[in-house]
Amino acid sequence: MxxxxxxxxxxxxxxxxxxxxxxxxxxxxxxxxxxxxxxxxxxxxxxxxxxxxxRPLQPLPALLEEIRACHACAEVLPLGPRPVLQASATSRLLIVGQAPGAKVHASGIPWDDASGERLRAWLGIDSATFYDASRVALVPMGFCYPGRGGGGDNPPRPECAPLWHEKLIGQLTNVRLTLLVGQYAQRYFLGNRRKASLTETVAAWREYAPDFVPLPHPSPRNQPWLKRHPWFGHDVLPALQERVGALLASTKPRARDAQSARKDSTMTKPAIDIQRVYEPLPEGGHHCFLVDRLWPRGLSKEKLANVEWLKEVAPSTALRQWFHKDPEQWTEFRKRYLDELNANPDGWQPLAEAAAAGHVTLLYGSHDTQRNHAIVLREYLEKKLQHK
Structure with missing residues (x-):
């Protein structure tokens, strides 16, 4: 040879x-x-x-018909074979999930369950867009319902990927973004680029952009994971929704390429994460900054030995106390804090320089993860970096 x-x-x-x-x-x-x-x-x-x-490729419609007629695992499938998937040669978004559940097996419609509802909410798209095969391909790692085990549904059948995935995905040449939902998809597509756990892989999502975004499974059973990791909602979902919206808005891929490239750059730029200071500190090269004016109650200096304290970037004492008395004044608080940041470049400049160089995490002590000054500060820094 x-x-x-x-x-x-x-x-x-x-x-x-x-x-x-x-x-x-x-x-x-x-x-x-x-x-x-x-x-x-x-x-x-x-x-x-x-x-x-x-060799010449098998026409995609014929390949999809062959996959849907597959009986390779018929003897071990508790409800029999019913491959469920969606794909088109023009699909621009590929969503690789785990395997159909019992409800999806019954309906024959991908993601036709509570997990699908949450996934569509994560992406910021409606059902009509989600089920438009010309724009979205839905390809699980296992095409048939694998049955239930002790801890929930069984893993995807191992026969599917070797039989079909290389042939099918090789035909989806218009795909510009692949969402890897769950550990099985991440293992297959990322290989040794995965981190030690699903949480670490999802947290490092910018390393895989713009081609991939790893996601946790949107199952209701994962609600505790989502509560433990609020950064997923703060950091990953807004960028993901922006990227997906730009990708699917156009029916003319060629005319959209330049704009898509600009969206890609927002996904791959150095990240600015935020989290409560009481959560486990991130690993893997994050530069952490405490951005509260007061030292967090109950934490020792040794606990935050590797954290840099930038208290001058926090809201003034008067503004913090005013907002603490009336948290409903969020809009006005945000406006006043932005004014303070504009008047205090020496306070935020070290953060902007660090974020331009790499991954940073802003730590705050507030119990309110939806309305706190770290959210405003991150938005402010991101805008500063975009205009550099």
């Missing part, structure tokens, strides 16, 4: 050419003549597996 340079979508690589391919075949092989592994399509060429074959 010989090596030949192959150019694909402006990229070049050397790959083994199977026996039987004519020696005179030109080096530039059209993209639609290649069956490439997901790793290549993910733009992770250095880690890509060898090209398996060069």
């Amino acid at each position: 010989t090596q030949r340079a192959i150019s694909v979508s402006g990229l070049s690589l050397s790959a083994p050419i199977p026996a039987g391919v004519p020696a005179g075949m030109p080096a530039g092989i059209p993209f639609d003549r290649l069956v490439l592994p997901p790793a290549f399509l993910r733009r992770t060429v250095p880690n890509a597996r060898p090209l398996r074959q060069i």
Whole structure:
């Protein structure tokens, strides 16, 4: 077997050419003549597996029909085979989930349950958009309901991915963003780029953008996880909704590419996270700053030994006390605090410089995770960085 340079979508690589391919075949092989592994399509060429074959692709409608007729696991599926998925050659958003639940198996409609309702809320899109295959592909790791075990639904059947995923995902060439919902999707697509846990992988979501966003499963059973990690709602969902909205708003992909690229940049820029100072401190290169004017009650200096205290960036004592007496004055508080920040560049400038250089976390002590000065401060810093 010989090596030949192959150019694909402006990229070049050397790959083994199977026996039987004519020696005179030109080096530039059209993209639609290649069956490439997901790793290549993910733009992770250095880690890509060898090209398996060069042949004309099976038409997507025929492939979907074949998948929906699959009986490979019929003997071990408690309710029998019923592959559930949605895809189109024009899909721009790919959502890779786990496996259908019993309700989805009964209806034959992907994400037709409480988890789907929450997922659509996370994305900020309605059902009509979600179920528009021309824009959204819904491809679980296992296409059929796998039955229940001791702790809930069983994992996706392991036969699905080797049988179908490479063929199917290789045809979704218009996909610009893939959402990896749950650990099984993250393991398959991210491989050794995953972190040690799902929480750490989701927390590092900007490392995988703009191609991927890892998400927890939106099941109601995950409500405790969401309560323990409010940063998911503060940090991940607003950027995700902005990206998805821009991606799906256009019916003319070519005209949208430049705008999509600008949205990509907002997802990959250094992150500014916020969290209560009483939660476990983040790991993995975050530079943490305490942005309260008062030291948090009950915490020792040793506990926050690696945290930098920037109390001068906090609201003035008078403003803090005024807002504490009447938290309903949130809008007015926000306006007054922004005025204080504008008049105090020496207070916020160190934070802006740190955020421009890497990942930072703003720590605050308030019990209110929806209305506190750290939220205002982050918005202020993000705008400053955008205009640099």
